[in-house]
Amino acid sequence: MKNILFIFVFLLSSITFSQKVKILDKQTGKIVKNVTVFNDALTINLSSNNNGFVEVSDFKENETIVFSHISYALFKVKKSLLKSKNYTVFLTKQSEQLNEVVLSVFKKAEKTERIAEQIAVISAKDIQKVSPQTSADLLATIPGIKVQKSQFGGGSPVIRGMESNRVLLVVDGVRMNNAIYRKGHLQNSISVAPNMLDKTEVVFGPSSVVYGSDALGGVIHYYTKTPKLSENNEVKSQLFSRFSSVNQEITTNVSTELSFSNWASFTSISYSDFNDLKSGSNRNHGFDNWGKVFYYSDNLNGNYTENPTKNSNPYLLRNTGYNQTDVLQKFFVPLSKNTDLKVNLQYSTSSDIPRFDRLAELNDETDVSDLKFAEWYYGPQNRLLVSSQLLINPNKRWLEDGVITAAYQNLKESRIQRRFGSLERSYRKETVNVFSVNGDFSVSLTKDKKRAISYGFEFAYNDVDSDSYGKTLDVLNDKIIGFTNDFKVQSRYPDGGSSYTSSAVYIDYRQDINSKSTLNTGVRFTNTNLNATWIDQSFIQLSDTDISTNNSAITATLGYVYRPSKNWQINSVISSGFRSPNIDDVGRVREKSGNVTIPNIDVKPEFAYNAEIGIQKYFNDKKFRLGTNIYYTLLDNYIQRDYVYNSNGSVKQVAFDSEFGNAVSNQNKGTAYIFGYTLNYLGKLSSTFNTTGFITYTKGRTYDTEEPMSSIPPLFGQFELNYKKDKIELGANIRFNSKKDIADFNFTEGIDNHDLTPIVDANATNDIDKYYGSPSWMTIGVNGSYLLNDNLSVQARLNNVFDEHYIEFASGVSAPGRNLSVSVLANF
Numbered sequence: 001m002k003n004i005l006f007i008f009v010f011l012l013s014s015i016t017f018s019q020k021v022k023i024l025d026k027q028t029g030k031i032v033k034n035v036t037v038f039n040d041a042l043t044i045n046l047s048s049n050n051n052g053f054v055e056v057s058d059f060k061e062n063e064t065i066v067f068s069h070i071s072y073a074l075f076k077v078k079k080s081l082l083k084s085k086n087y088t089v090f091l092t093k094q095s096e097q098l099n100e101v102v103l104s105v106f107k108k109a110e111k112t113e114r115i116a117e118q119i120a121v122i123s124a125k126d127i128q129k130v131s132p133q134t135s136a137d138l139l140a141t142i143p144g145i146k147v148q149k150s151q152f153g154g155g156s157p158v159i160r161g162m163e164s165n166r167v168l169l170v171v172d173g174v175r176m177n178n179a180i181y182r183k184g185h186l187q188n189s190i191s192v193a194p195n196m197l198d199k200t201e202v203v204f205g206p207s208s209v210v211y212g213s214d215a216l217g218g219v220i221h222y223y224t225k226t227p228k229l230s231e232n233n234e235v236k237s238q239l240f241s242r243f244s245s246v247n248q249e250i251t252t253n254v255s256t257e258l259s260f261s262n263w264a265s266f267t268s269i270s271y272s273d274f275n276d277l278k279s280g281s282n283r284n285h286g287f288d289n290w291g292k293v294f295y296y297s298d299n300l301n302g303n304y305t306e307n308p309t310k311n312s313n314p315y316l317l318r319n320t321g322y323n324q325t326d327v328l329q330k331f332f333v334p335l336s337k338n339t340d341l342k343v344n345l346q347y348s349t350s351s352d353i354p355r356f357d358r359l360a361e362l363n364d365e366t367d368v369s370d371l372k373f374a375e376w377y378y379g380p381q382n383r384l385l386v387s388s389q390l391l392i393n394p395n396k397r398w399l400e401d402g403v404i405t406a407a408y409q410n411l412k413e414s415r416i417q418r419r420f421g422s423l424e425r426s427y428r429k430e431t432v433n434v435f436s437v438n439g440d441f442s443v444s445l446t447k448d449k450k451r452a453i454s455y456g457f458e459f460a461y462n463d464v465d466s467d468s469y470g471k472t473l474d475v476l477n478d479k480i481i482g483f484t485n486d487f488k489v490q491s492r493y494p495d496g497g498s499s500y501t502s503s504a505v506y507i508d509y510r511q512d513i514n515s516k517s518t519l520n521t522g523v524r525f526t527n528t529n530l531n532a533t534w535i536d537q538s539f540i541q542l543s544d545t546d547i548s549t550n551n552s553a554i555t556a557t558l559g560y561v562y563r564p565s566k567n568w569q570i571n572s573v574i575s576s577g578f579r580s581p582n583i584d585d586v587g588r589v590r591e592k593s594g595n596v597t598i599p600n601i602d603v604k605p606e607f608a609y610n611a612e613i614g615i616q617k618y619f620n621d622k623k624f625r626l627g628t629n630i631y632y633t634l635l636d637n638y639i640q641r642d643y644v645y646n647s648n649g650s651v652k653q654v655a656f657d658s659e660f661g662n663a664v665s666n667q668n669k670g671t672a673y674i675f676g677y678t679l680n681y682l683g684k685l686s687s688t689f690n691t692t693g694f695i696t697y698t699k700g701r702t703y704d705t706e707e708p709m710s711s712i713p714p715l716f717g718q719f720e721l722n723y724k725k726d727k728i729e730l731g732a733n734i735r736f737n738s739k740k741d742i743a744d745f746n747f748t749e750g751i752d753n754h755d756l757t758p759i760v761d762a763n764a765t766n767d768i769d770k771y772y773g774s775p776s777w778m779t780i781g782v783n784g785s786y787l788l789n790d791n792l793s794v795q796a797r798l799n800n801v802f803d804e805h806y807i808e809f810a811s812g813v814s815a816p817g818r819n820l821s822v823s824v825l826a827n828f
Helices: 002-017 123-131 133-138 584-585
Strands: 020-025 038-039 045-047 053-055 063-071 072-078 088-091 119-125 147-149 156-159 167-171 197-204 220-223 234-244 248-260 266-272 322-336 338-348 375-379 382-392 401-419 424-444 452-477 477-489 497-512 519-535 547-563 568-579 590-592 596-597 604-618 624-636 639-643 651-655 661-666 671-684 687-700 718-723 728-737 779-787 792-799 819-827
Touching: 045 053, 072 088, 119 123, 123 197, 133 147, 133 156, 133 197, 147 596, 156 167, 156 220, 497 584, 519 584, 596 651, 639 779
Parallel strands: 020 088, 167 220, 596 661
Antiparallel strands: 020 053, 038 045, 038 063, 063 072, 119 197, 147 156, 197 220, 234 248, 234 819, 248 266, 266 322, 322 338, 338 382, 375 401, 382 401, 401 424, 424 452, 452 477, 452 497, 497 519, 519 547, 547 568, 568 604, 590 596, 604 624, 624 671, 639 661, 651 661, 671 687, 687 718, 718 728, 728 779, 779 792, 792 819
């Protein structure tokens, strides 16, 4: 009997005093093993097992327990509080004040103190605070990035004087750039809704070692939200809604996260409806009519008007409204302790998007009612992404961890246009199917992880289908009721089909030379193959209608980080990059401002060689940072659009949509340079005040012709001051742009849209005397938010307080005037 009682007491005491804590990753909900657990006195030192458990019975109730892991931030908690946490501890990835963890540079998590490149990170919290209408508006808030708009439903980011197909867009490890990304301005950056983003990372400068072709100016990497696991079955929902006065915007986003112990799901649906935009009325630049809309085309949505319609409010930018729907579905499934699976489904679609700058184009600059186009709009922009990511952590000698990503993308875009005085409407439609697979792996060469290599491969195949046709409208009582005739139209790209294939391998090496310095280096080999076939020769005749090109390149990077003390960091980078001509470079046909772009099947890759230095100074225990980045990029064999000449020296004339224009094509030139710098600061002034700011300067010229490079913005910047205490957040900001003289515009390509700047002398015989350039401007904004409770918050922003009229450099549409936006965020 005594023995039985003894056993019972022993078991009871074991149950009573055996206390296990489970340690999980806060982001994914997965277990974290090999976590060191100890007390402040260091009399107890334990480690979590392979199941993430650690026994804490030996710790005293009032004792502080410390959880430490090399990949996670230090976590401290009193043992008595563990009961309220149900004996579960969540660890967050390692970061220090202003020392973020970045994924995009090496395609694996790495702290900024080891990264030589200039980077910028915008978190989900930052996105919520900025409350951008589109992802392009989000990018415009990042230090060093300027955004161009030809219509409101767009946004073309410029990084270090490079734009469009010289900037690489990536979403969740899948490159968005495809074979028809053009040189000029792109609107693809808006096809990911801001509310779906967990964060956005930007890598400045050539990043071709890790990312391959196109990353000359830099990489913009969108990371969408990912669900996490939970030991307790959880269902979380969120509702976001916003109204903006400047264009009567209504945006609604609904998301649901399902979290279970062995799988998780995240669903997000976002819908935005934008009406016509209103520009500012305060014209401090001194140009009374610049940017006003006196007449517009009322020929959208099935209407037919023979002549332009007078605009009752010239500040209201008719034909800028559109709507967009974005859907994200993501699954996270742990297949084993060392293997996870992510399935990612994304779909984005829009209504027709009017091309505002073309609809405002005049036949005669002196007659504001003489509009050229009755119809010019993009058809629905559709983007479908289906991808799967296999995250592996085998901890083998040559493979510690890695990610294999397989993806399929289907992209559709179209252009529809018709001139005033004509019933002939032309259609040009493109479909791109992209199949890709890439693997990115890393391994530590030493136990202390001071030496490591990353390596990987990439394969992408683009199939491009380009269709074109024309239809003659049948009109009855000012309504389009059908069509009476069909006619031929020149296709935008090879009508016989085209393809573009890219394959590559790369390797990166990182070494902490000592406690104060880190060396990063890497090399990549890339091969591209292009095939294109033209069938119809009715409009443009080519010497070769069936082409195949093959290009290869080796790119490299060398980065060095030196930390002379805790509060100083000096970065230096030497890197090379390249961009292989795609289908758009070789085979595009289009018309703008009397110039017709025609195919050039002989265009070759362009290369970039970059050197930069960055200095970061930290203050107040790394709560405040002051930094600068200075760079110089040499472009060799750069691609530029230029005139095509006949044998007698005259400019070749070609027909496009029944009119003749000057022939231009993408051509390789000699060498050019881009020089620039960004000054920035970020940090806390006190426990309640924080501030950020930046100034960016860029200059670019060609060495061979001494002409300004395209897409070089004027000096611009932003300063912001924020206050936060308890449930209240308040902020104010100043945004500004200096003037860009007309002499600093590139006239050859037309990308800078110098002809859309104010006219100072309509009778001048040359453009430098005729146009003013881009006027300077400054706006002020204020914002505030209030947390009503743990589940409900409201936010309001008043941008462009003084209703300034301005137009961003190279843009074809005026910027928004005074705008009040109010949003509500509710969690369930």
